[in-house]
Amino acid sequence: MDQARHQIVIVGGGSAGLELATTLGRKLGKKKLADVILIDASRTHIWKPLLHEVAAGTLDSAEDELEYLAQARWCNFRYRLGRMTGLDRERQEVCLAPTLNEEGVEIIPERRFHYDTLVMAVGSLSNDFGIRGVKQNCLFLDTTAQAERFQRKLLDCMLKAHTQGTPIVQGQLDLAIVGAGATGVELAAQIHHVTRKLANYGLDTIDPDKHIRLHLIEAGPRILPALPERLSQAAERELVRLGVTVHVNQRVVEISKAGVITIEGKIIPAAMKVWAAGIKAPDFLKDIAGLETNRLNQLVVTQNLQTTRDARIFAIGDCAACPLDDTGKTVPPRAQAAHQEASTLARTILRQLKGLPPLDYHYRDYGSLVAMGHYSTVGNLMGGLMRSMMVSGLTARFVYLYLYKMHQAALYGWPRAILITLLRFLRRGVDPQIKLH
Ligand SMILES: Cc1cc2nc3c(=O)[nH]c(=O)nc-3n(C[C@H](O)[C@H](O)[C@H](O)COP(=O)(O)OP(=O)(O)OC[C@H]3O[C@@H](n4cnc5c(N)ncnc54)[C@H](O)[C@@H]3O)c2cc1C
Missing domain, CATH: 3.50.50.100 (FAD/NAD(P)-binding domain)
Structure with a gap:
């Protein structure tokens, strides 16, 4: 790896981190303008709002999960498996614990990654x-x-x-x-x-x-x-x-x-x-390396998503406490916020490499939808910005699915996202409607 090249390390490949790594990989990695490294404690990604469907057995996780290694290859970033446990701000290094296999045998030793820009996107628990x-x-x-x-x-x-x-x-x-x-x-x-x-x-x-x-x-x-x-x-x-x-x-x-x-x-x-x-952010973040955190262990960031005590370190998604307005409230821990923050930060990092200042992030609430399985979906659209509009039934179900499709489109592009949807639809015709093992 060319050490002179700017190293962007993203920790956490969830809704926020994976979208960011994908965008930066496509824009910077391909032309070798920077090294983009994604670190995640898991080997695969599944969009978290689908987890209740996995739990109920109406979705087989194997059908919907994304392989980090494959995504990294397609989108020109590097993926490294490991769980972050510490941060050395002096040496600009992220510390990962050893990775063990299912039998408890070490397969990857403890290691460190140097960063010029660090993005924390480790989500919440x-x-x-x-x-x-x-x-x-x-x-x-x-x-x-x-x-x-x-x-x-x-x-x-x-x-x-x-x-x-x-x-x-x-x-x-x-x-x-x-x-x-x-x-x-x-x-x-x-x-x-x-x-x-x-x-x-x-x-x-x-x-x-x-x-x-x-x-x-x-x-x-x-x-x-x-x-x-x-x-x-x-x-x-x-x-x-x-x-x-x-x-x-x-x-x-x-x-x-x-x-x-x-x-x-x-x-x-x-x-x-x-x-x-x-929810709260993972415990290892509490006061990590002297960064400012709140009572939920979230890293406190300014309006441009930079941590308050280190301009080289950004935080996005559920692990970030980003100001919402003047009332002291912070951006809610939601998939749409993670998506928006990833988009803003991608533009900020591209600008910073050209010597331009970072962009501010302002949360746009497009509303909330609650899908009650096969029974009904209810929600409101565009709450906060315009007068909110209540939706239910098929319209709400369609919009709910669209949110997930937007995440898939950010990762794969629209043609592949549509193809995946079609394939899943066809599989549903030949598989049982629920997981039976
Ligand atoms: C069951 C469920 C349903 C939900 N439904 C909705 C919904 O309908 N609409 C909505 O807007 N939001 C919903 N949410 C919330 C939404 O999923 C989160 O706001 C969103 O996923 C946050 O994205 P993120 O990237 O911050 O974190 P995540 O998507 O959680 O990703 C965090 C990533 O960091 C990795 N990681 C964690 N710790 C470490 C570490 N120490 N080292 C390395 N990697 C690490 C994890 O493996 C993971 O890949 C739901 C959440 C749940 C649990």
Whole structure:
């Protein structure tokens, strides 16, 4: 590698980092104007908003995942496997932990990468707020591996109940989701759909209406607090129609093996518990190398996405705390923000290489959509900028899919994104509608 060439290191190949690496690879890597290196702790990428579908089994992750090595080759950047654990700002180096295989044998030793420009894009994880029993007793949807674990656990519980030879005990298939934001609501609807499908695929001793109770638990006064009230009411009506029990104003104080315990001492029994109540950036970021971080471990950045204490280091996506407006609020942790920040930062880096100043980033809220599986999709479009427009049904479903297509188009270009969509559509015609193993 030519050490004289400007080294751009991007850590985290998610919605934000992978789009950035792809754009910079195409614009700089191809003409050898800079070295673009993407580091990620995983070998493959899947768009995170699809994880609840992976968890429910309505999407096989193998169908939708992208191989970093292949993308790097096609788009002229380098991909390096490894988990970042430290930062040496003096020597401008990122430190990676050794990579172990499934048997715990080291396959890649600890190593360091020099950077001239560093972009942190390591995303976020569920925030358990230190609540007792969450780590030990809950399932999470932060990574593909966790979503796949959830899918297997659900399937195993159903298979066990189907074959156990004794009557199904009340509660053994009950599931509680803590957090009624978009993830919790979408997951509840998907699980409802999938448990009916599994019963249809031969697990017919299970009567989902009788044997499976789904609980959605929210600390605030209504579900989908980020959406207008009318939409959260519409979503709640739909969930209630499906038989989901919605608990609002229920602050959870403990999760035990048996269920969820609220501040009022109410116990909501559930065999499976899912935690989807808020996020934080990974713990290793807290005060990393003297950079400014907030209480959620996010790196505090200025309006142009530069960290406040080091102009060589940028942060984008969920791990960045970027000012939203003058009220002290920060840009929400959403896929559309990650996409917009990646686009702005790509232009900034191209400008900086020409000696031009960085660009400011301003969040544009195009609205929010919540896809309730095969039942309905609700949301608002263009909230914040113009008067927001409520959408539901097919229009909302179409717009929801379009958001994902935009991510695919940023990675592959529109012709390939359309081809992938067509292939997936055709596969759906010959494969089962849900993952059965
Ligand atoms: C189930 C679910 C549903 C969602 N639905 C929606 C939705 O409908 N709409 C919406 O706008 N948003 C949604 N979100 C939020 C959205 O997914 C995130 O805002 C978005 O993915 C953030 O992008 P990112 O690039 O910051 O992080 P991510 O996409 O999470 O990517 C982070 C990357 O960093 C890597 N990484 C992490 N730590 C390290 C490390 N130490 N070293 C190296 N690599 C590391 C990870 O492997 C990962 O590839 C959803 C999230 C979840 C979990």
